[in-house]
Each structure stands twice: as structure tokens, then as C-alpha cells.
Amino acid sequence: MVDVPLGHVGPVPGADIEDVELYHPHSWITKYVFAQDAKVIAIQYSLTALSVGLIALVLSWLMRLQLGFPGVFSFIDANAYYQFITMHGMMMVVYVLTALFLGGFGNYLIPLMVGARDMVFPYVNMLSFWVYLLAVLILIASFFAPGGPTGAGWTLYPPQAILSGTPGGQEWGIVLMLASLMVFIIGFTMGGLNYVVTVLQARARGMTLMRMPLTVWGIFTASFMALLAFPALFVGCVMMMFDRIFGTSFFLPAIVEMGQPLERSGGSPLLFQHLFWFFGHPEVYIVALPAFGIVSDLISTHARRNIFGYRMMVWALLAIGALSFVVWAHHMYVSGMNPYFGFFFATTTLIIAIPTAIKVYNWILTLWRGNIHLTVPMLFALAFIVTFVNGGLTGLFLGNVVVDVPLSDTMFVVAHFHMVMGVAPILVIFGAIYHWYPKVTGRMLNDTLGKLHFWVTFLGAYAIFFPMHYLGLMGVPRRYYEMGEMSFVPPSAHTLNAFITIVALVVGATQLTFVFNLFWSLRHGKVAGSNPWRATTLEWQTPETPPSHGNWGKAPPIVYRWAYDYSVPGAAEDFLPQNQPSAQAVSGEAHG
Amino acid sequence: MGSSLIFLAALLAIGIWWLSRQGLMSKPWLEQGVVAEAPFPRDFTSSAARMGLGVFLAVVGSLFALLISAYAIRMQVSDWRDVPLPKVLWLNTGMLILSSAALQSAWNAARKAEEDALMVGLFAAGVAALAFLSGQLLAWRQLTADGYFLTSNAANAFFYMLTGIHGLHLLGGLVALSRTIALAWRGAQPERVRLSVGLCATYWHFLLIVWFILLSVLTAWVGIALDICRQLLT
Numbered sequence: 001m002v003d004v005p006l007g008h009v010g011p012v013p014g015a016d017i018e019d020v021e022l023y024h025p026h027s028w029i030t031k032y033v034f035a036q037d038a039k040v041i042a043i044q045y046s047l048t049a050l051s052v053g054l055i056a057l058v059l060s061w062l063m064r065l066q067l068g069f070p071g072v073f074s075f076i077d078a079n080a081y082y083q084f085i086t087m088h089g090m091m092m093v094v095y096v097l098t099a100l101f102l103g104g105f106g107n108y109l110i111p112l113m114v115g116a117r118d119m120v121f122p123y124v125n126m127l128s129f130w131v132y133l134l135a136v137l138i139l140i141a142s143f144f145a146p147g148g149p150t151g152a153g154w155t156l157y158p159p160q161a162i163l164s165g166t167p168g169g170q171e172w173g174i175v176l177m178l179a180s181l182m183v184f185i186i187g188f189t190m191g192g193l194n195y196v197v198t199v200l201q202a203r204a205r206g207m208t209l210m211r212m213p214l215t216v217w218g219i220f221t222a223s224f225m226a227l228l229a230f231p232a233l234f235v236g237c238v239m240m241m242f243d244r245i246f247g248t249s250f251f252l253p254a255i256v257e258m259g260q261p262l263e264r265s266g267g268s269p270l271l272f273q274h275l276f277w278f279f280g281h282p283e284v285y286i287v288a289l290p291a292f293g294i295v296s297d298l299i300s301t302h303a304r305r306n307i308f309g310y311r312m313m314v315w316a317l318l319a320i321g322a323l324s325f326v327v328w329a330h331h332m333y334v335s336g337m338n339p340y341f342g343f344f345f346a347t348t349t350l351i352i353a354i355p356t357a358i359k360v361y362n363w364i365l366t367l368w369r370g371n372i373h374l375t376v377p378m379l380f381a382l383a384f385i386v387t388f389v390n391g392g393l394t395g396l397f398l399g400n401v402v403v404d405v406p407l408s409d410t411m412f413v414v415a416h417f418h419m420v421m422g423v424a425p426i427l428v429i430f431g432a433i434y435h436w437y438p439k440v441t442g443r444m445l446n447d448t449l450g451k452l453h454f455w456v457t458f459l460g461a462y463a464i465f466f467p468m469h470y471l472g473l474m475g476v477p478r479r480y481y482e483m484g485e486m487s488f489v490p491p492s493a494h495t496l497n498a499f500i501t502i503v504a505l506v507v508g509a510t511q512l513t514f515v516f517n518l519f520w521s522l523r524h525g526k527v528a529g530s531n532p533w534r535a536t537t538l539e540w541q542t543p544e545t546p547p548s549h550g551n552w553g554k555a556p557p558i559v560y561r562w563a564y565d566y567s568v569p570g571a572a573e574d575f576l577p578q579n580q581p582s583a584q585a586v587s588g589e590a591h592g
Numbered sequence: 593m594g595s596s597l598i599f600l601a602a603l604l605a606i607g608i609w610w611l612s613r614q615g616l617m618s619k620p621w622l623e624q625g626v627v628a629e630a631p632f633p634r635d636f637t638s639s640a641a642r643m644g645l646g647v648f649l650a651v652v653g654s655l656f657a658l659l660i661s662a663y664a665i666r667m668q669v670s671d672w673r674d675v676p677l678p679k680v681l682w683l684n685t686g687m688l689i690l691s692s693a694a695l696q697s698a699w700n701a702a703r704k705a706e707e708d709a710l711m712v713g714l715f716a717a718g719v720a721a722l723a724f725l726s727g728q729l730l731a732w733r734q735l736t737a738d739g740y741f742l743t744s745n746a747a748n749a750f751f752y753m754l755t756g757i758h759g760l761h762l763l764g765g766l767v768a769l770s771r772t773i774a775l776a777w778r779g780a781q782p783e784r785v786r787l788s789v790g791l792c793a794t795y796w797h798f799l800l801i802v803w804f805i806l807l808s809v810l811t812a813w814v815g816i817a818l819d820i821c822r823q824l825l826t
């Protein structure tokens with residue numbers, strides 16, 4: 001890159017606004033429990049979400065045990081199996097991935113990366129976490145309620161979700177689930193307002209939108225989408241709550257339950273599906289866009305190369321965000337809706353592949369001739385690209401109506417969405433934790449354990465989900481407690497299922513090395529210093545590590561350049577931090 | 593889902609217009625130094641609060657657009673029986689308009705630093721809003737007395753739900769309004785009071801517009817208007 005000085009390059013006088021008044025904690029409780037510092041809230045969010053993730057992981061073990069070895073474990077009956085499936089899905093999608101990316105990474109990274117002292121509404125931000133925790137507790141409580149949690153499947157389709165044939169349908173399960181989701185959405189809205197307004201209003205001097213790291217762009221766009229999409233789930237939950245508690249007929253058609261006709265008529269189950277997927281599809285990208293952003297930064301930093309096509313990357317993020325609101329009905333091809341809708345939604349679905357492919361090409365071109373360091377975060381980032389492409393390609397199949405109809409409700413779909421929005425984002429989350437842990441704690445995570453964790457997780461995920469595609473093509477249905485006598489399913493499918501289960505147990509157990517690493521490195525990890533990855537973005541330039549309350553000491557940083565000045569010719573170091581006035585300053589040469 | 597898509601399209605238009613002024617075409621890799629000032633509001637707190645309210649209104653708007661979408665989809669089923677709207681709703685509508693107007697006058701008074709007019713406006717707005725809410729409860733009672741129960745038809749259920757959710761939002765607004773009144777009463781900084789009054793007024797106007805839209809949906813005026821348009825087209 002050539003040094004093109006525009007305007008004054010020399011030191012600029014500090015920002016002429018007074019400091020934003022910060023709430024300073026006075027006691028242990030206000031510092032660590034009812035904290036208003038975004039960094040503490042981020043850690044609270046992350047630890048809660050990771051704990052929920054561990055519960056959901058165990059649930060997936062239990063249902064894999066049933067699928068791999070049907071009938072061996074007497075405590076897993078059909079009801080329990082459906083409860084495990086439902087809770088695993090809902091926990092992972094909403095309470096783990098969404099909360100971790102937006103509540104966890106959003107809270108930690110947005111203020112630091114844009115050079116703000118904190119979120120703009122710290123008190124609301126604190127409330128956001130506590131409301132989220134309440135939602136989690138309500139959800140967990142349903143395990144102990146009479147009848148146990150709901151077993152309606154994570155999509156909660158009525159009418160079955162609120163009928164007595166479904167576990168929790170006429171008991172507490174579904175009520176607690178709906179209540180928990182509504183509370184979660186309220187809590188998220190509080191947080192989301194913060195993330196969006198902080199990006200728009202609290203950026204440091206010189207931090208134009210187009211100088212923001214792609215991580216911030218990803219989280220920002222996803223937060224906006226979540227703010228607009230979650231109301232759809234909220235409306236669905238309110239209406240189903242009315243149906244379940246007051247006996248209205250929003251979703252319940254005239255129906256005979258256990259031989260008894262119910263006093264309902266005219267309700268439209270399809271209406272719920274529209275509402276659910278109007279939230280549900282953007283949700284996929286609410287999880288994916290932060291992952292896209294974070295991966296861009298990981299790749300650029302660890303390949304010591306500026307991101308290829310930064311503008312394209314930003315535009316693609318925005319385009320994906322907008323398009324994701326007009327593809328929802330591709331989840332409903334077999335629901336009996338108007339077939340012409342299917343044509344429209346297949347088209348929009350395939351169009352999304354264009355901006356997504358642009359991003360993938362740009363990641364690969366960033367790597368091209370880069371100085372690739374195969375650090376643990378980089379390994380996870382590279383694994384993400386491969387996995388995302390894999391899962392995305394099967395998405396192209398499923399996006400077509402004629403291909404989707406025979407594959408609908410088979411293991412193929414399970415394999416597809418686990419690859420693209422299960423494994424892929426989780427790989428980014430791991431990569432991001434290995435990347436930013438040194439900033440959060442001041443110490444590095446153990447590298448050997450990290451590599452072990454990576455290889456088992458990456459290869460294991462493929463061993464689990466790759467064969468699942470074949471099961472699906474064979475016609476093995478999803479959501480079935482046991483297959484029984486199905487002539488089209490050969491015995492080899494059962495062997496494959498047992499294999500998948502064993503791998504899943506191993507991969508799940510390996511996550512404990514990660515948990516161990518998180519705690520062990522807290523005291524015994526290598527001391528990191530303020531910028532161990534020699535990265536350019538502002539969070540690595542804080543005066544203290546871990547950053548103290550207020551982030552920037554006396555004066556907030558002034559931003560002189562974009563976030564990707566790696567390997568700039570003529571510069572003394574192979575990276576130029578965003579707050580460094582000129583390339584020559586570091587080398588000590590005179591200003592040209 | 594038409595109304596939701598229209599709402600989102602409007603937001604998208606605003607978003608594109610706004611982004612187009614943010615230098616999205618710039619080439620950040622060629623630019624150094626403090627080239628373009630990040631938008632630095634002179635009054636940080638107030639502009640963040642206004643922006644926060646704006647985004648929140650987008651969320652609430654999305655919620656109501658989706659509710660109306662659900663209403664439009666569900667009403668196509670043949671068991672739908674329209675609810676005869678109680679007359680008191682028109683009185684309530686008047687109350688809500690009054691409330692909004694009172695807050696607007698309070699805002700104007702706050703800008704001109706006329707403290708008495710400010711307090712009168714704030715209290716009048718609060719009283720009118722409470723009158724609106726009690727009027728809504730009255731409408732519910734009338735409907736149940738006439739046998740239009742929540743469960744007897746989906747149209748009834750929608751009426752209770754839509755008015756209920758709108759009422760809850762106004763109730764939340766009243767909490768903010770009472771805090772604003774307390775602020776003005778204690779004689780806080782005029783700028784701080786002006787900000788709070790302004791935010792309340794904006795929220796009130798928004799809820800008034802939402803109410804007009806809900807009313808036109810519930811009275812089936814929208815349906816009639818759409819039918820006329822359709823006939824004109826064919």
C-alpha cells in the first residue's frame with residue numbers, strides 16, 4: 001500500500017468533547033455482579049451461554065445414544081427423546097449462539113473496537129444480561145416442571161405443540177418455553193439497542209464506518225436484523241400462549257384430540273410457520289454474520305495480510321442481511337402453501353448465494369500469498385471456511401423446491417443445517433475465544449490443548465455430519481425416535497448410526513479439554529502482553545491488559561487508518577495499529 | 593406477510609438513504625489521517641438517546657406490522673366474524689389525540705423554557721393517556737357484556753390482543769412520562785428535561801400513528817380501500 005496522506009497526517013489535537021460520564025462501581029457487587037461495564041457483562045453473557053451450551057451438548061449425547069443404540073437405554077423413552085431434541089435445538093440456536101455472538105462478543109468487542117469507553121446505555125445493558133439469565137432459568141426450570149420440558153421440536157409447530165399427545169403440550173413444558181422465549185426477546189432488545197446505537201454514536205474520532213473492523217460490521221448488521229426479526233417470534237409466542245392458556249383459535253383448527261373434538265375452529269397452523277420462519281431464517285444469518293465478520297479479522301491478522309475487497313465484504317454483509325428477510329418460506333415448501341410462493345422463495349434463496357460466495361472468495365484471496373501462521377485461532381478460521389462452503393452447497397440443493405421435497409424431513413436436512421449454522425459458527429466461536437482470551441485475561445490459552453481440541457472437533461464434526469448426508473439420501477427420516485421396520489433402510493445404516501454416536505461422544509468429551517483450558521490458563525497460561533497477535537485493531541491498543549473500566553485511560557484513541565494495515569511496504573513493523581498517525585512514526589524516521 | 597414486508601421496505605429505504613451518506617463508496621485502504629470526521633454530536637447523551645428511541649420505535653413498528661400481517665392472514669379463514677367496534681373507541685381516539693397534542697405543547701414549552709406551560713402540558717398528557725387506557729378497558733367490558741368473548745372468534749381474540757399490546761406500550765410510556773414529570777418537578781437541568789419531554793412526545797406521536805393504523809385495520813377500512821383499488825385495477 002502506498003502512503004497517500006490526505007488532510008493532515010500529523011498528530012491531531014484530542015477530541016474536543018468532554019468524557020462521557022461513566023458510572024464507576026464502588027463495591028464488589030456493582031463491579032462483578034450487577035456490573036454496568038460492557039466487558040464484565042460480556043463475560044457474564046459468555047459464561048452463561050457456554051454453560052447452556054454444555055447442557056445442550058449432553059442432550060445431544062442422550063439423543064445420539066438412542067439413535068445409535070435403539071432400545072439399549074431404558075431411561076430414554078419416546079417422550080424423553082423428543083424433549084432432548086427440542087431443548088437441544090432451541091438452546092443451541094437462541095440461548096447459545098445468539099447470546100454468545102451478540103451478548104458475549106458484541107459487548108466485549110464493540111466498545112473496544114470502535115474506541116468507545118463503554119456502551120451508550122450501560123444500565124440497560126446490565127438489565128439485558130439479567131433478563132437473559134432469567135430467560136435461561138425459566139427454560140431450565142421446565143426440566144423440573146410436571147411433565148418435563150416441551151417435546152414439540154425446536155420449531156414448536158402448532159397444533160401439536162399444545163396438544164396432549166406432545167410432551168409438555170398440556171402441561172408446563174410449552175408454557176415455560178414460550179415464556180422463556182418472550183423474556184429472552186425482551187432482554188435481547190435491550191442489548192441490541194445498545195449494540196446498534198453504540199456503533200452509530202460512540203465511535204472514536206476518525207473511526208468512519210468504513211474504517212470499522214469487519215467484526216463490528218458483522219455484529220452491527222446482525223443486531224439490527226435480530227431487532228427486527230425477533231418480534232416475529234414474539235408475536236408467534238404471544239399468540240400461541242393465548243391458544244394454550246385462554247383457548248383462542250389463532251393456530252388451532254377444528255381438531256379431534258384423543259377421540260374428543262376440541263372447541264376450536266379455523267385456526268391456521270400455516271400462520272405460525274410464517275411467523276416462525278420470518279424470524280427463523282434471519283436468525284440463521286444473525287448467527288452467521290458475526291461469524292463472517294470475526295473470521296475476516298482472524299484471517300487477516302493471522303495471515304498478516306490486509307483483507308481482500310473490504311468494501312465488497314461490507315456490501316455483501318448488508319446485502320445478505322437485507323435478502324435474508326425475503327427467503328423465509330423456503331423452510332415451508334412442503335407445508336401446503338401456494339406453489340408459486342415456492343418459485344419466488346427458491347429464487348431469492350439462490351440469490352443469497354452470490355454475496356455469500358463473494359465473501360468466501362475474498363477470504364481465500366486474503367490468504368493467497370499471505371504469511372499464514374497456523375495458530376489455533378487461524379486453524380479454526382480456516383476450518384470455518386471449509387465447513388461453511390460444505391454446508392452452503394447442500395443449502396443450494398435444499399433451496400430448490402424439486403430437490404427439497406424428497407429430502408424434506410430427512411437426515412440430509414439435519415446434516416445441512418448442523419454444518420452451516422451449527423458447526424461453522426461454533427468453530428468461529430472457538431477461534432474467537434482463542435484469539436481474544438489474551439485480551440480478556442492477560443494470558444494465552446494453552447497451545448497444545450488448543451490444537452488437540454481443534455483437530456478432534458474439526459475432524460470429529462465431519463465424521464458425525466458427513467455420513468448423515470448419506471443417511472438422508474437413503475431416506476432415513478429425522479425426528480424419529482426409532483426406525484422400526486423400514487424396508488428401504490439397509491442394516492448398514494444402523495451401523496453408521498452407531499458410528500456417528502460414538503464419534504459424537506468422543507467429540508463432546510473433548511470439549512472438556514477446552515473448558516479445562518479456559519480455567520487452567522487463567523492462572524498458568526503464558527503471560528500475553530498487550531498485543532500478542534500483533535494486530536491492528538483498537539482493542540489491542542488499550543493502555544492496560546485486561547482493559548480497565550473506561551477502556552482508554554485518559555483520552556480515547558484517535559483513528560488514522562483502516563483496520564487492515566498489515567505488511568505495509570516501508571513500515572518498520574508488519575502491522576500499523578489503527579491509532580498510529582503515520583507509517584514512519586514507528587521506525588523513528590523523520591516525517592516525509 | 594404483506595404489511596411486514598412494506599414496513600421492512602420502508603426501513604430499508606431509510607437505511608439505504610442513511611448509508612449512502614456514510615461514505616460507503618470510500619476506499620479506506622487509501623486514506624490516512626483523520627480524513628472524514630466521524631459524526632461527532634455536540635451533545636452526546638441526547639443524540640444517543642434519540643437514536644436509541646428511533647431504533648426502539650423500529651422494533652415496536654416491526655412488532656405491530658407483524659401482528660397486522662397475522663391478522664390479515666387469519667381473517668381469510670371462513671370462520672371469521674368481524675367485531676362491531678364499541679362507540680367508546682372514538683372517544684378514546686380523541687383522548688389519545690389530546691394526549692399527544694398536550695405533550696407536543698409541553699415540548700414546545702420546554703424549548704421556550706416556559707415552566708408552567710410545561711407542567712400543564714405534561715400533566716394533561718398523562719391524564720388524557722390514562723383516560724384513553726380506562727376507555728379501552730371500558731370497550732373490553734362492553735364487548736364481553738355483548739357476548740364477544742376472547743375465545744368465541746379469532747376476530748375477538750385479535751381485538752383484545754392488539755388493543756392490549758398497544759395499551760401495554762402506552763403504559764410503558766406512562767412510566768417514562770411520570771419520570772419526566774418528576775424530573776421537571778425537581779427542577780432538573782432544563783436541557784435534561786427538554787430531552788425527556790422530547791423523547792416522550794416522539795413516542796406518543798408514534799403510538800398515536802400506530803393506533804390510527806390499528807383502528808383502520810379493525811374497522812376493515814383498509815380492506816374496503818384495498819377492494820376499491822383492486823376494482824379500479826381490473
